Amino acid sequence: MMKQVILEMKNITKEFPGVKALDDVSLQVIQGEIHALCGENGAGKSTLMKVLSGVYPFGTYEGDILFQNKRCEFKDIRQSEQLGIVIIHQELALIPELSIAENIFLGNEQANKGVIDWNETKRKTIELLKKVGLNESPDTLISDIGVGKQQLVEIAKALSKDVKLLILDEPTAALNENDSENLLELLLELRKQGITAIIISHKLNEIKKVANSVTIIRDGQSIETIGTADITEDRIIRGMVGRSLSNRYPDRKPNIGEIFFEVKNWNAYHPLHGDRQIAKDINFHVKRGEIVGIAGLMGAGRTELAMSIFGKSYGKKISGEVIKDGKQVQLTDVSKAINQGIAYVSEDRKEYGLILMDDIKQNITLAKLEKITKRQVINEYEEYAEAENYRKRMNIKTPTVTQTVGNLSGGNQQKVVLSKWMFSEPDLLILDEPTRGIDVGAKYEIYTIINQLADQGKGILIISSELPEIIGMCDRIYVMSEGEITGEVSQENATQETLMKYMTNSKG
Template sequence: MKPILLEMKDISKEFPGVKALDRVNFQVQEGEIHALCGENGAGKSTLMKVLSGVYPYGSYDGNIFFKNEECNFKDIRQSEELGIVIIHQELALIPELSIAENIFLGNEQAVKGVINWNETKKRTKELLKVVGLKESPDTFIKNIGVGKQQLIEIAKALSKDVRLLILDEPTAALNESDSINLLNLLKELQTKGITSIIISHKLNEIKQVADKATIIRDGRTIETINTAEITEDRIIHGMVGRSLSNRYPERTPNIGKTFFEVKGWTVDHPVQKDRQVVKDIHFHIRRGEIVGVAGLMGAGRTELAMSLFGQSYGKKTSGDVLKGGQLIDVSTVPKAIEAGMAYVSEDRKTYGLILMNDIKENISLSKLEKISKRQVVDQYEEYEQADSFRRTMNIKTPSVTQKTGNLSGGNQQKVVLSKWIFSEPELLILDEPTRGIDVGAKYEIYTIIHHLANEGKGILMISSELPEILGICDRIYVMSEGEFTGEVTKTEATQELLMKYMTNSKGDAE
């Protein structure tokens, strides 16, 4: 039996109005990949922030032992000195700096205060080779994709002589091939003696790489299971306290007439001249219909969505948007909202929410005139409206005066949906609406989407998860290299057919 590398005993942590951790116990053996599972808000990230010193000693109860020594970390630097390195879900890289500068930021290769750039670039090349990247150390972070950025975060961790690597939702923003590369890297690092803790909502990935999985629910430890016992059903039951026999709610569609059409929609890249990212797109949506858009990363799905919603992306946008057979003006976000459109961004923390504001202020923001008299917000009405959404959307919070940034990812997503439902749209564009949230919260959001469709609203849903597209959409458009390469109904759609269209150009698909 391998020795215990990490032991956390009776860890409790409270925030105002919320007990995030309640006497949690957690053990990790040397050299293993240990998964930490639980619903959004279960306490996974909080536990890891306690371990890494983000929440310092004295702000929690309980004890931490690393290599049999008790640890009282005052900050993250102290934990890193022992080789405990955490990579957060939101990457901490600086886009305007080079790969080398990012890897050694705060850990500069310097003599008497002078950085040795030759040594910095030499070590960067060595680290990039370990994580499987061939980029130049001088490449700016802003010029590489999210998948490679995640690998650079791991290279940064390796530069600190990591013993225990903590990854919080490392594949949440990655496509399938990048996810596989990262998981393979974890297995490779394991052969070199590096222990990993991985937080992930992708249960198939946990089953693929984890030696053990610890499940926590509502801030309490439920159980720890070995590789042979890891099944998706077992993990789900532990996470939510019940079985989910069907991942997608049952629904009988009641689809009406076409009310929204896009014709000849073309969008140029905002920076790169003569590059079209959306090319002559035509599609329609009927009332009560959930229409999916499938495609690989870089296919142009988000660019299409953002350009339609107030031309928030791109240059030289052309084409027509019609509602009820009449041309509508979507040239600005206010005009798109006025025309009955809403857009739930794939990046809720950057584009969907003001994290420092409370829940009620975020919800009312999309249509302040609904709760205003003579341009003055009726704060009582604002509270009542937001509290109604808290109840109907099952937002887990003691009050709508809670800061939105303190909510879990799933509850933040419900606030974003509430905000746009408050604006009373006829068409909702949902871009990766369940990214980074657990299976229980996903089911709740699918139920909300079904309810909106049953009210006669049109839904345009972008998702990188093909089972999700197949499970919830009535009709699916497939996008590749800025073009729609296929259109399939729910009854004829399969993962193989969608993948065929996703990997072909328009001409090849035809």
């Protein structure tokens, strides 16, 4: 029997200012199959699905979409849903204050002459909940059920729209093992009922379990599509990371000293979902002059871990010990962490790292104003001199330190953030995605600065989603998956394949 193609995306190209997110990507999905999309963070998987579902409307990309042999030009998400293409995003779109029934039929109300028929709404909700195996009352509020059940409500909502193609973006990223298992079983059940699905996932064991075929996307291009017989973790990893590492990292001869910073038995929970653990029994250490990496996929808990340590600025029910220079320290708030010589450079420099309306000098001195203050008065001459010193040292491309930070390029903004934290004279510098959104030339300069700081005997902790960066910069690497450290790898043993194996595994 000839397999029918339900969806074809041809030569899709999508550009954002200065970035080609998708470059001539093609995808073919067979009716009644589960098709997986794999690729590293930033490869373009979600962008492709947003093009398909009309989040990025026709006219904002090049290429063609054919669904059930008809050419589609979706202006918005409603149009794609009318044809039965339904996307469930990683951030669930449910309204916590409304009931399950209200959420399922929101925008698709069961009404008679403009009046909602609540009996019909609840009857249909019960039917849909049975289909997804969820035993809850239609009147239960979304805020009263866990993330696993919320994910099932999202799928019930999709089924209410007579779904033909269900797209799931990282559906199990926030779920525990049990809930993930249930969700995968449900997908297999829906496939039996003839529903086609596209699943974006980093968890290779899950893909092996449910997918009939896998398309790998790398750096905005479709690399290959693998059929059932060839789906192995090694094959997918090779496709995801198969790029050569040229000389993008400055040479360095590490001079590593004693352990000076340790975290022991560290546990933390999500600030809103109190039953969800974001850090599970974490133990790690950093030596003087050492650059240590933390690798992991999106949702692994790397940023949450770093923020929970840095003055408990994220998470609830945080427990465990932090030992610095042999003594236990209490990092109960951010200012205590700074005073203990710890700095955290956030992945979101605009939100947490800089005051964009202020000038360079004010931003640089912000984390340690007391250094340039006498009797609560800022010495402006000293502030200017310090900032000028960092402008030269860090090669911040601007004629004057009175320039507004918001007007600088991404790379120069990142250098201002680094200057700010270097001014606070830390012993441990936690760098979260230090080169995100920065061009190759500026990256090299930032790597050089990181190496210089390590050479001064400081400890550096780098969180990065770019495996080549982690391998190219770090002396030792911890790997996280689902809130746990699943492996520790020395630089000489670090390959992208090894790290990816630990990143896509739970403990063990």
